[in-house]
Amino acid sequence: MGGITVAEIQHILQEENLLREVVSPAGWTFSLTDQAILAQTFDQLDYHSGRLDGPSIFICKGAAFKEEYLHQAIENGAQYYISEVDYPAAQAVGFIVSDERRAMASVARKFYNCPDEKLYMIGITGTKGKTTVNYFLHHILQAAFPQEVGYLSTIDYTLDGKTRNASQLTTPESVDLYRMLAQAVANGIKYMVMEVSSQAYKLDRVYGLFFDRGLFLNFTPDHIGPLEHPSMEDYFYCKRQLLHHARHILLHDDLPHQQLLIEEAHAFGADVSIYGTLSTSDYVVELLANKKDTFTLYNKSTHMHQTFHCPLPGDFNMENAAAAIIVAQQLHIDDALIKEALVDVVVPGRMMEYHLPNGVPVYIDYAHNYDSLRRLLDYVSEQHQDRQVHLLLGATGDKGKSRRIGFAEALSGRDISVCFTADDPGTESPRAIANEILAHLEMLGTPLSDYDFIEDRAQAVQTLLEEAAPSDVIILAGKGIDQSQIIGKAHVDYPGDFKLVERFILNEENKNKGEML
Template sequence: MTLKELFALYDRPAPATPVSGVSHDSRRVGPGYVFVALPGRRYDGHRFVGEALARGATAVVGARELELPVPYLRLPEEELRPALARLAAAFYGRPSARLWVAGVTGTDGKTTTTFILHHLLRQAGLAAGMAGTVGYDLGEGLAFPEGHFTTPEAPDVQELLAAMVAGGLSHAVLEASSHALAQHRLDEVAFDLAVWTHLSPEHLDFHGDMEGYFRAKAGLVERAPLAVLNTACPYAMRLAGRPHLSYGPGGDFELVRVSEEAGGLAIAFRSPEGRHEARLPMLGLYNAENALAALAAASAAGVAVERAAAALGSFAGVPGRMQIIQTEPFRVVVDFAHTPRGLAAALAALRPTTRGRLIVVIGSAGERDPGKRAPLGRTALEGADLAVFTEEDSRSEPTAAILAGIEQGARQAGGRAGKNYWLEPDRARALALAFELAGPGDTVLLAGKGHERTLERAGETIPWNEAELARRLLRLE
C-alpha cells in the first residue's frame, strides 16, 4: 500500500511512498505511518502531530490549517473518524470482505452471546475468530487486550480482521458497542449478520438519551443484510421490518423450558427445524436467552440447529462471567455485572442456589453515567442481603463522591451503614471484608470488574485480576 493509493480515496495527489501503518495514537506511530489527528473530549490529536512526525510519520490527516513537511490531507472535523476507518481498511486490504462477519450488540448479554456463537461456529467445523470485551481469538486461543474497550479503534479492528484472514479463518464474531458504532470504529466492516440482545439505560452521558443510544446500535442492524432480533426488547422490534430471525417469546427460536441445576442449565427450545433439548454449563437463567440468540445466529451462518444445540454442552464459559472461584464453605462468583439491570439479573440468578445469605461487592466507574450509581446501590440492597460498596475505575473522580451516590440508593432501599452495607474505597480490602462477612452456605458475588485486567485510579492504572485476587485472599493459590 502506498500513500498515493490511500490519498486517492479522497482524490488528493500524493507520492507513491510505501505506507507501513495507520494510527490515531502518536505513541504507536512508526516510520512510514499515516497519522490521523482525531479531536477528542479530553485531548486533541492535532497537539501530537509533532510527536508523530518525530516518530517517522510519512503523512498526516487532520482538520486544522497546518504547514507540515509531509503530505497533509485536510478534511472537515466530522470526517476524521470515518477517514481513520476508511484508511485503515484500505491499508489492510479490506479483510472483512473475505470473512463472514457477525456483529453482536446490546446493553447486556453481548459478550456471552459472542462467546457462545464463536464456540458453536468452531464446533461446527468452521474456522472462526472473535473479538470483544474479554479478548480476541485469532484461531490460536483467547488473548487479552489492554484497556476496557468493548470494541477496539478502527485500525485495531482492521488489523485483527486481517490477522484472521492471514490465519486462514473464514468467520468472525465481533462485539459491537454503541460507542464503537457512534464513533465510526466499525464503519468499514462488511457485516453479514447483526445480533441484538437487549437495550436498557446505559452510556446516556455519551448518547444523551435512550433514543440516541438506540440510534447508535440500530446502525448495525441497518447495515447488515440479516439480523437476529430479541422479541422481548421493544427497541429491537422497532427494527423488525428488516430481514431478520427472531428469538424470544413468539419468535423463530423460542424457549419451551429452562431449569437450573448444579452443573448449569437444562434447556428445551423450538426452532424452525423443530423441538430441541440442550444443556448449557452456565449459571443464570438469563444465559438461556443469550444461548438462544447464539443458536439463531449460528443457524443464520448455516449450522444445523440440532448440531449447534448439542455443542452447547461443551461450552467452557466466559472469563469473568459467572465464574465460580470456590463453592465451600461459601461460594464465590466473579461477574462483570455493572449496570442495575445486569446486577439484578446476576443476583436473581444466584439466589435460588444460595443456602445462606447473598453478599455483593459492587462499585461504579468514574467519568461514566452518574445516573446509574443510586440505582446500583438500590439494586444491591434489594437483591442481596449484604453489600460492600467500593471502587471500580474511579479515574479522575473522587471515589468518596462515587460511593456517596451509590449509598444514596442503598438508603432508599432501607439500607443502614454497618448493618447491611459497608463502604470500603479500596477494592482489595472490600473483597477481604466480604469474605470476612461470609459464612457457610453464603454466596459472595464480586461484581463489576469481571474479566478486566486493569483498575483505573486518578493518575495511575494498576494491573488487576479479580479472580486471581479472590483466590489469593481465600488462600486457594
C-alpha cells in the same frame, strides 16, 4: 500487510465527500494532480506517532490531540497527515477533512485491502451479554470449522483460532480493527465474531464495516454521561446502527420499540428473525422448571424442538446460549455438534462460582449495570433462599454515571448486605460514588439497613471472605477477571477478585491440614 497510494487516499476521501482541501507549506489546493506525487506508496498508516518509523501517513485523532503529536510523527517519517484542522507549521502535506474518524476508517479499510470482505463477519451488540454470546458462538463455530474462527471481545481476542491476547477496547479503533482483520485473513481465518459497542458506532470505529449477521441482544439504561452518550435516545440510535450494516438480523423479543427495529432493518435490506421467550417469536426459548441449566429451543419454521444444556447458570445465560445456537443453526451446523461444543465453554469473569471450605458459595461476575446486577441478584437469591446475601459493589468513575441510579434500583427492596468499594473510580472518590447510590436508595424510599464501605477493594474482598458465616453467600460484582484498577488516569495493578478468592481458599485448606496434623 498493508499499503496505499496518495491517489487512493485522495480518491477515497473525495468519494466519501470528506475532503475539504489539501494543504502544504507550498500552499492550498483542492486536489493533488502531479502523477509522481499521486503514485507515491506508503506501507505505514497510524494515529499513534510512536508506532511510525519511516515514510508514512499520520492521522490526527481525538479530542485530546495535540499538535506536538503531529510534529513527532513527522520526525518519525510521516509525509502526509489527515486532520480536521490544518497545521501551517507542519512540514508535511495535509488532507483536511470534515470528519477525521470517518476518514481514518475509510483509508484504513483500503490500506488493509478490505479484509472484512474476505471474512464471514458476525457482529453482536446489546447492553449486556455480548461477551458471553461471543464465547458461546466462537466455541460452536470453532468446533465446526477448526482454526478458521477468530473473535474480538471485551476480554480478549484471537486472530488465528489458537492464540489469545488481552483486549484494550470492546471494539478497537478502526486502524487497529482493520489491521487485526487483515492479520486474521493472513492466518487463514474464515469467520470473525466480534462485539460491536455503541461507542464503536458513535466514534465511527466500524465505519465502512458490513456484517453478514448481526445480533441485537437487549437494551437497558447504561453508558449515559458526558464522556459517552448524552441521552438514552442517542445510545439506542447508536446500537441500532448495526441494523443498517448487516444482511441478516437476529433481535430479542424483549427489545424496546420492536416494530421500529424491524422496519429499520428491512429499510436497509436486512431480513429479520426474532427470538426470546414469547410464543410469537420465530425462535422460542422455553426454560425448564427445576432444571437451572437446561432449556428447549423451538424453531417455528421447522416445527422442531431441541433441548440444550447451558454451561453457565441463570435464565439470562440460557437466552445468551440460544442466540448463539440460532446463528449456528442458520449456518447449518448440526445440533449434535452444537450440544457437544457447549459442554465445556468457559466465559472468564462471567458467573464464576467458588465454594469456601466452610461451604459458602462465592460468585464472581462482571455485572456492571442495572439489568445485569438485577439478574445476578435474582439468580443467587433464588438458588440460595436460605442464605444471607453479601454483595461487594462499586461503580466506575468518570463515565456511565446512570449506572449508579440503576444499581440503586437493582438493590431496592432487597434484604442483602452491601460492602461498597472501588471499581475503576478514575478521578472520582469511591466513597462519593457509594454515597450517590445510597442517596438514590433513599429517594426510592428503600434505604439500605446493612452496608459498609471499604475503599481498598482487595481488603474488602478479604474482609467478606474472612467474616463469611456458613449460612452466607457472597457476590463479588463488577471486576470479573480484571487485574487492574483505573485510579486517577492510571491503570494500577490489582490482584483480581478471582485470585483473591483462590488464594483465600488455598490458605484456609492449608490451615485446616495443619490443624489436622
